[in-house]
Amino acid sequence: MLRGKHILVGVTGGIAAYKVCYLVRDLRKAGADVKVVMTEAAAKFVSPLTFSALSGHDVATDLWSVNQSSGSDIATRHIDLATWADAFIIAPASANTIAKLTYGLSDNLLTIIALASRCPLFLAPTMDADMYINPVTQQNIGRLQERGYVVIPPDEGELASGLKGPGRLPEIQVIIEAVEHVLDKSSQDLKGKNILVTAGPTFEPIDPVRFIGNRSSGKMGFAIASAAARRGAEVTLVAGPMSLETPRHVNRIDVESAAQMYDAVFAHVQKTHAVIMAAAVADYTPLSPSKKKIKKQGPVDSLTLELAGTADILRSLGEKKHRTILVGFALETDNELENAREKLKKKNLDFIVLNSLKEKGAGFGTDTNVVTIVPRRGKPEKLPLMSKFDVANEILNRLKKLL
Numbered sequence: 001m002l003r004g005k006h007i008l009v010g011v012t013g014g015i016a017a018y019k020v021c022y023l024v025r026d027l028r029k030a031g032a033d034v035k036v037v038m039t040e041a042a043a044k045f046v047s048p049l050t051f052s053a054l055s056g057h058d059v060a061t062d063l064w065s066v067n068q069s070s071g072s073d074i075a076t077r078h079i080d081l082a083t084w085a086d087a088f089i090i091a092p093a094s095a096n097t098i099a100k101l102t103y104g105l106s107d108n109l110l111t112i113i114a115l116a117s118r119c120p121l122f123l124a125p126t127m128d129a130d131m132y133i134n135p136v137t138q139q140n141i142g143r144l145q146e147r148g149y150v151v152i153p154p155d156e157g158e159l160a161s162g163l164k165g166p167g168r169l170p171e172i173q174v175i176i177e178a179v180e181h182v183l184d185k186s187s188q189d190l191k192g193k194n195i196l197v198t199a200g201p202t203f204e205p206i207d208p209v210r211f212i213g214n215r216s217s218g219k220m221g222f223a224i225a226s227a228a229a230r231r232g233a234e235v236t237l238v239a240g241p242m243s244l245e246t247p248r249h250v251n252r253i254d255v256e257s258a259a260q261m262y263d264a265v266f267a268h269v270q271k272t273h274a275v276i277m278a279a280a281v282a283d284y285t286p287l288s289p290s291k292k293k294i295k296k297q298g299p300v301d302s303l304t305l306e307l308a309g310t311a312d313i314l315r316s317l318g319e320k321k322h323r324t325i326l327v328g329f330a331l332e333t334d335n336e337l338e339n340a341r342e343k344l345k346k347k348n349l350d351f352i353v354l355n356s357l358k359e360k361g362a363g364f365g366t367d368t369n370v371v372t373i374v375p376r377r378g379k380p381e382k383l384p385l386m387s388k389f390d391v392a393n394e395i396l397n398r399l400k401k402l403l
Contacts, residue, residue, distance in 0.1 A: 013041025129165025
């Protein structure tokens with residue numbers, strides 16, 4: 001998988017920097033062409049000369065140095081390295097560098113390249129246990145994951161401080177396998193295709209402060225958008241109200257209600273090769289939402305809401321789809337396969353992805369999923385429990401065949 005690939009390794013300041021020497025060596029053994037960029041702090045632990053000897057290239061440490069023969073001018077060195085790489089592995093990834101990446105700070109060559117990169121970005125967080133489990137670090141790591149960074153969890157064990165806990169650099173083979181897994185699913189096989197994805201819930205207003213909504217987290221739709229962008233597609237993501245970070249290289253359009261999602265989808269569908277409707281769109285909306293907050297009238301009063309049906313986005317797309325590939329989702333609690341097939345037929349879909357709340361590891365808010373893919377023709381295929389990123393790629397694999 002790595003033969004002929006361009007792998008950029010970013011080394012930050014941490015005692016585990018010496019282990020990255022073995023990573024560079026093994027990447028080259030696997031057939032990759034490897035270049036190394038180091039922070040100033042990293043050079044305090046391992047000499048750039050060591051990585052130069054192991055990689056066969058001069059090591060980039062400073063945007064301004066004129067004596068680094070990186071094959072590019074000072075003015076474009078960061079861009080040249082960013083566009084050269086098929087993958088960028090930051091190991092060890094210190095708490096400081098993770099924080100900088102989270103907030104878009106670019107005060108050294110490594111963080112500048114990270115901002116300019118379009119390739120998959122891998123982080124191997126490596127630090128003392130208390131630093132790793134600190135809520136700030138965990139929040140930063142979570143935000144980078146949502147954007148599409150691949151985080152390789154640290155090992156647990158004895159640390160340089162003498163303490164024990166999470167924070168050790170993973171085994172070199174674990175890092176390499178993670179890179180191979182993602183590169184295998186980043187083949188640019190969707191380049192030139194425009195894909196529209198919907199994700200998350202819709203909120204239907206009752207009054208200015210209350211709404212009817214649902215429990216959708218949007219994670220599945222965001223995973224699909226991220227995976228499609230990695231595979232080279234031009235991705236438009238129509239997102240209901242949620243706090244997830246926008247995946248890298250994805251054009252995001254935020255909406256709130258079903259009506260707004262309908263308008264956004266049909267404003268962009270004309271130039272789209274495929275639509276994947278992963279959003280949980282409300283079927284009903286209050287008929288006459290109040291312009292003022294509805295006040296409680298007494299201790300035992302009740303409130304009756306009159307609901308009207310929302311526009312059926314999926315059915316409307318099916319009626320007008322022509323050559324556009326249309327993929328829907330179904331979340332069922334009973335007669336699952338039967339209901340999914342009925343929806344597939346009624347909405348004129350090319351295939352439908354069936355979720356079940358009964359499956360462990362599936363449902364709302366999880367990072368994994370268990371789905372059954374039901375095609376227009378042929379037998380349904382139930383996939384095992386896997387990450388939503390892997391589920392997304394299974395969906396895209398089937399979409400690619402239809403495209």
